[in-house]
Amino acid sequence: MNILIIGGGGREHVITKLIAKNPKVTKIYALPGNGGISQLAECVKISAEDINSIVSFAKVHDIDFAVVAPDDPLALGAVDRLEDEGIKCFGPTQKAAMIESSKVFAKELMKKYGIPTARYEVFTEIDKALSHAALSDCPIVIKADGLAKGKGVTVAENFQQAKDAIISCMKDKIFDKSGERIIIEECLTGHEATVLAFTDGKTIVPMVSSMDHKRAYDGNRGPNTGGMGVIAPNPYYTPEIADYCMKNIFLPTVEAMNKEGRTFKGCLYFGLMLTKDGPKVIEYNCRFGDPEAEAVLPLMKSDLLDVMTAVSDERLADVDVSFTDGASCCVVCASSGYPGHVLTGYEIDLGESENLEGVEVFHAGTKLEDGKLITSGGRVLAVNAVSSDLESAKEKAYEAVKLINFSGMRYRTDIGSI
Ligand code: AMP
Ligand code: GLY
Numbered sequence: 001m002n003i004l005i006i007g008g009g010g011r012e013h014v015i016t017k018l019i020a021k022n023p024k025v026t027k028i029y030a031l032p033g034n035g036g037i038s039q040l041a042e043c044v045k046i047s048a049e050d051i052n053s054i055v056s057f058a059k060v061h062d063i064d065f066a067v068v069a070p071d072d073p074l075a076l077g078a079v080d081r082l083e084d085e086g087i088k089c090f091g092p093t094q095k096a097a098m099i100e101s102s103k104v105f106a107k108e109l110m111k112k113y114g115i116p117t118a119r120y121e122v123f124t125e126i127d128k129a130l131s132h133a134a135l136s137d138c139p140i141v142i143k144a145d146g147l148a149k150g151k152g153v154t155v156a157e158n159f160q161q162a163k164d165a166i167i168s169c170m171k172d173k174i175f176d177k178s179g180e181r182i183i184i185e186e187c188l189t190g191h192e193a194t195v196l197a198f199t200d201g202k203t204i205v206p207m208v209s210s211m212d213h214k215r216a217y218d219g220n221r222g223p224n225t226g227g228m229g230v231i232a233p234n235p236y237y238t239p240e241i242a243d244y245c246m247k248n249i250f251l252p253t254v255e256a257m258n259k260e261g262r263t264f265k266g267c268l269y270f271g272l273m274l275t276k277d278g279p280k281v282i283e284y285n286c287r288f289g290d291p292e293a294e295a296v297l298p299l300m301k302s303d304l305l306d307v308m309t310a311v312s313d314e315r316l317a318d319v320d321v322s323f324t325d326g327a328s329c330c331v332v333c334a335s336s337g338y339p340g341h342v343l344t345g346y347e348i349d350l351g352e353s354e355n356l357e358g359v360e361v362f363h364a365g366t367k368l369e370d371g372k373l374i375t376s377g378g379r380v381l382a383v384n385a386v387s388s389d390l391e392s393a394k395e396k397a398y399e400a401v402k403l404i405n406f407s408g409m410r411y412r413t414d415i416g417s418i
Helices: 010-019 051-060 071-075 078-084 094-101 103-113 126-135 159-170 239-259 292-299 304-312 390-401
Strands: 002-007 027-032 065-068 088-090 120-123 140-144 153-156 182-186 191-199 204-206 215-217 221-224 229-232 266-275 278-285 327-334 359-363 366-369 372-375 379-387
Touching (some): 002 051, 010 292, 010 359, 010 379, 065 078, 071 094, 078 094, 088 304, 094 239, 094 266, 094 278, 103 278, 126 182, 159 182, 191 239, 191 292, 204 239, 239 278
Parallel strands (some): 002 027, 002 065, 065 088
Antiparallel strands (some): 120 182, 215 221, 229 327, 359 379
16 A cells, blocks of 8 residues: 655654554655654655645555645645545545634534533624623633644733733734634633544544643743643543543534534544533544654554554444553653744754663654754654553653753653653
């Protein structure tokens, strides 16, 4: 089989690594890929958002199966366009991807089908949004409706912060069209949990739960990032909670999407808050999380490509999807300045990190230049260790991180400890 992977981060690296293990695979292409992926696949400089070029490439290279991993190409309809050409895909159609690409759509879906989530109001006029914020008890949460590179959410501690966020979205238009409509919602408290689930629209199979660490600095301080580290499983996600979520959140979501004529096939991401009134949905994503994928997928015992093709063929119920009883700890090594402006182009020394048992180093912002591995982005590496329990996974992950070096390298030292 000829496989096409769309994307070029740590998530796409772990996916490529697992797919490469399937004996049916003859060739893997990645658009655009990265330094790590290039050791397993042919990387071609086509942007993950350039849908016309992706479709032409897939046709010319006889692609049998494509994995569309990031949010932007899914929202732009990459799966629809590839499937129109007869190329099977893992990933939702544009209509189904709306569960992530419009937060207003997701909230209305949850309200209509009784799926637990935070109370909210939608605003298209700045004056009304500002008066609502002025009358609300803080903290409140301001969310841009559309995709905003993970930066569209503000948890406002006071009215001034809420006002700044509303003005940035609706007047200054820092997220362009994505911020023309906003949501103001109740701030939930509790432990956060992520559950990724395979679904073909008929069956839903949750993967091992996980916990992302979104803030930039230790102690959950500093600005939000794409994710600085993950542990899996999530220690707060008990079997009772899993059972509740299956009945009240996961199955109803799949059913709701079917009823709306937007059958979801792919990986559905549930961002949950485990509140004292039970789990509630904070957000849906229409894809694997990054770095959640780098911690969760290494725990998978079943063959990833077999599961992905079963999702695409709507026969997920017929395949085995199982995970080990072990635990993962994934630590992101970022460039200094991330999530703000970063300098790149520094040589990366991986030392002996990859020789440690259970450790895998997934590349996010790296590229190969004249045989040298060079930094090329904010999040550079996702270092994951799998072990029998969380404590030893943490120890191993940090042992590996200490063997890695590049100029300006920065990481959180408390992944899994808070
Ligand atoms: P996102 O950018 O959508 O991943 O959201 C970023 C973070 O904002 C989430 O991981 C939560 O920590 C926080 N958040 C979003 N919505 C709420 C809410 N209603 N209550 C509390 N925190 C929230
Ligand atoms: N790590 C969060 C996300 O992928 O959206």
